[in-house]
Structures are given as C-alpha cells and as structure tokens.
Amino acid sequence: MKNLKKLVALGLTASMVLGSNVVAFAVEGTGAVEYDDSTAIVYDQVELPTIAAATYNMTFDATKLLHTYNPEIYTSDTATVFFNSTTTKAQLDVDETIKKVKGESEETFTLWSKSYEAVAAADVDAIKAKVTVANKAVTAVTDKYFVWVPDEEKSKPENKITSGKYGKMLELTKDNIDKYLKLTLEDASCTGVAILPQHLSGTYVSDGKVYKEKYTAITADCDADLYVTPDGEGASAVENLYSLSSAVGSVHTAVVPGNVVCIPAVTGKSDETDKIVMTNKSTKAKTITATVTLENPEGLTIAASKNDVSSAEGASVYIEATNGSKHEKLVKGDDNVVKAVYEVDLAAPTIAEVTYQTSETHALGGHKYARYEAYGTEYGTPDSFYITAASGRQPILFG
Numbered sequence: 076m077k078n079l080k081k082l083v084a085l086g087l088t089a090s091m092v093l094g095s096n097v098v099a100f101a102v103e104g105t106g107a108v109e110y111d112d113s114t115a116i117v118y119d120q121v122e123l124p125t126i127a128a129a130t131y132n133m134t135f136d137a138t139k140l141l142h143t144y145n146p147e148i149y150t151s152d153t154a155t156v157f158f159n160s161t162t163t164k165a166q167l168d169v170d171e172t173i174k175k176v177k178g179e180s181e182e183t184f185t186l187w188s189k190s191y192e193a194v195a196a197a198d199v200d201a202i203k204a205k206v207t208v209a210n211k212a213v214t215a216v217t218d219k220y221f222v223w224v225p226d227e228e229k230s231k232p233e234n235k236i237t238s239g240k241y242g243k244m245l246e247l248t249k250d251n252i253d254k255y256l257k258l259t260l261e262d263a264s265c266t267g268v269a270i271l272p273q274h275l276s277g278t279y280v281s282d283g284k285v286y287k288e289k290y291t292a293i294t295a296d297c298d299a300d301l302y303v304t305p306d307g308e309g310a311s312a313v314e315n316l317y318s319l320s321s322a323v324g325s326v327h328t329a330v331v332p333g334n335v336v337c338i339p340a341v342t343g344k345s346d347e348t349d350k351i352v353m354t355n356k357s358t359k360a361k362t363i364t365a366t367v368t369l370e371n372p373e374g375l376t377i378a379a380s381k382n383d384v385s386s387a388e389g390a391s392v393y394i395e396a397t398n399g400s401k402h403e404k405l406v407k408g409d410d411n412v413v414k415a416v417y418e419v420d421l422a423a424p425t426i427a428e429v430t431y432q433t434s435e436t437h438a439l440g441g442h443k444y445a446r447y448e449a450y451g452t453e454y455g456t457p458d459s460f461y462i463t464a465a466s467g468r469q470p471i472l473f474g
Contacts, residue, residue, distance in 0.1 A: 154346035355421035384467030
C-alpha cells in the first residue's frame with residue numbers, strides 16, 4: 076500500500092460570477108422598477124458553495140488495506156481513493172432543558188415550527204366575525220391574522236439576507252387593519268371584509284393575501300430553522316421555532332439562541348466527495364463552469380478510465396466530476412496541466428412578485444411603480460455534482 080496525498084483544486088464560475096471557494100453572487104438590475112408596470116424585475120444571484128480547506132485531499136489506497144485497519148473512517152472495502160466526506164452534517168439542536176421533565180410538575184416540552192398559511196380567498200369574508208366594532212370604529216381583532224409586507228430595503232438584490240422572504244409578517248390590529256383590508260362597518264359590527272388592491276396610489280402594500288399562523292410538531296432534526304454562528308459553536312439566530320409546554324393553557328413560546336447547542340459534523344473517508352451544490356436565485360437561466368485541477372501530479376499516470384488504473388506503469392489515478400449520469404474526466408493537456416471542465420445549466424426559478432403603484436409620481440410624468448419579490452418564493456431543487464476517483468499500480472514481480 077502506498078498512501079499519497081494530492082490536492083484537487085476546484086474553481087467555480089457562474090456566468091461572470093467567480094467563486095473562489097467562497098459564496099459569490101452578482102447583481103444586475105434594481106430592486107424597484109420605476110414608471111413601468113410591464114418589465115419584469117431582474118435578479119442575478121447564484122449561490123456557490125463554501126468549500127473547506129483540504130476537502131479534496133486524496134488518499135490513495137491501491138491495495139485496499141485502509142478499510143481493513145480502520146473501517147469506521149474508511150467505510151468502503153472496494154475504494155482505492157478516499158476523500159474527506161461528511162457522514163452526518165453539523166447541525167444545531169435545542170437544549171434538552173426545554174424539552175424534558177421540569178421539577179415536580181412533570182411538565183414536558185415539545186418543539187414546533189411556525190409557518191404562515193394563506194386564508195382561502197373564499198374565507199376572507201369570515202374575518203368580519205373576528206373584528207369588534209363600536210361607533211363604527213374597530214376596537215379589537217380577536218383572532219391573529221397577518222399580512223406580508225415587503226421590506227423595500229431588504230428586497231433590493233444587493234441587500235438580500237434570507238431566501239425569498241424579503242419582508243415581514245405584520246399582525247393585523249385595530250390600528251392597522253383598515254390599511255390592508257377594506258372593512259364595511261356598521262355601528263357595532265363589521266359586515267364585510269375585502270383585501271385592498273395593491274395598485275391604488277397610497278395603498279399600504281401587501282401581497283394581496285391574509286395569513287394565519289400554522290404550527291407543526293417537529294419529530295426529526297430542526298436544524299433548517301436555525302442559523303449557525305461563524306465559529307460553528309452555537310446559534311446566531313432562531314426563526315420560527317417554538318416550544319410548547321404540556322401544561323394546560325400553555326402557548327407556543329419562541330426558542331432563543333441561548334436554548335440552542337451545536338452538534339459537530341462527523342466526517343469519514345469515501346471514494347466520492349460531498350456534493351457540490353449550486354442554487355440559481357436569478358430570474359434567468361445560468362451556466363456554472365467548474366474547473367477541476369489535480370495539483371502536483373508528478374509521478375502519476377492519468378488513466379483514461381477506472382478500469383485502466385491497474386494496467387498503467389507505476390501509480391495511476393482516474394478522476395472525474397459527475398452528477399451520476401454526466402461524466403467529465405481529468406486529462407493531461409499539452410501544458411502538462413491535469414484538469415477537467417464541468418458545466419452545469421441552472422434553470423431560472425419562478426419568482427413571485429408584488430407590484431404596486433406608489434404614491435409618488437415619476438419625474439417624467441405618470442405614476443411610479445415598485446416591484447418586489449413576494450413571500451414564499453421557491454427556488455426549486457439545487458443542482459449538484461461531485462468528484463470521484465480510483466487508483467492502482469502494477470504489481471511488483473519477483474523472480
């Protein structure tokens with residue numbers, strides 16, 4: 076067995092967007108569209124992966140002995156090349172103190188995620204029964220209803236900080252409900268409710284829907300609702316995660332970063348790298364170009380296929396970038412550089428938009444319009460590929 080380490084370097088390019096082992100994106104267009112209610116908003120943002128150092132260091136094991144000596148780390152008994160791989164990802168979990176029995180009360184806590192569900196258009200009128208009225212004025216809203224209000228600053232492409240939620244859910248109260256809903260008020264009752272149009276000058280803008288809170292019990296990992304601090308040791312923020320006591324009359328209570336602990340990732344060795352994931356958040360299709368280069372290839376024969384690694388003289392290796400069906404193998408060029416170029420086409424996602432006529436007028440005359448990305452925009456399934464390899468050497472003959 077000969078244990079060699081070579082580094083596979085990966086460079087990612089998204090159109091004119093360069094990814095040098097960091098998340099990178101570029102911006103074209105603006106977050107608001109003036110004096111034009113027909114041109115769609117343009118976002119140009121592609122999320123490329125952050126790649127940790129030494130991710131693509133390779134360990135050659137042509138004689139397949141590493142698994143025999145350390146099967147917990149080198150999990151495959153057939154691999155001849157091993158990369159670092161994540162067997163369980165780093166995640167955050169909620170401290171057991173808010174989930175287990177508390178003192179003598181036998182009070183237990185469960186975890187819930189909160190989302191917002193749009194009220195069906197046919198049911199909006201039913202909100203009138205939840206509005207208390209006196210002297211033709213709203214005095215209370217007895218149920219919790221919300222509207223999504225776009226955040227003009229965060230909605231600009233260069234300022235986006237969360238995926239598609241560039242605004243906030245605003246609870247409707249006696250003081251603001253008439254800004255978003257058209258109410259028909261009698262002396263002591265509300266007899267009609269409708270959502271105000273977005274395009275009227277001066278109208279308070281929402282996405283034209285009314286929402287209710289929705290709580291879903293968490294029975295598996297909840298790390299999707301948590302944000303890890305840069306040091307990976309805790310939570311920097313917790314969104315839409317709640318605990319619920321078994322006590323009678325208890326309510327959902329927001330989980331805060333102090334309740335959260337970090338569970339480190341567990342790594343092993345595999346003949347495949349972790350997937351290199353790319354997400355297109357643009358309003359147009361993008362092409363990702365990945366250049367995979369083998370550094371310090373001296374002394375290695377670059378095999379033409381996995382089946383050829385044992386037939387070449389000396390140590391040989393075959394490396395490819397693949398998504399399981401498309402394969403781009405590394406080859407040695409006339410400049411003696413060993414590399415492969417792998418292209419991935421990312422389809423444009425469907426961007427839901429909120430468009431409205433503002434209270435301002437355009438300098439050239441006419442109305443001024445703004446258009447922002449709506450709540451709940453889905454970007455679809457990210458595209459990905461990975462690097463895999465095989466190594467071998469001719470047996471040494473004695474005689």
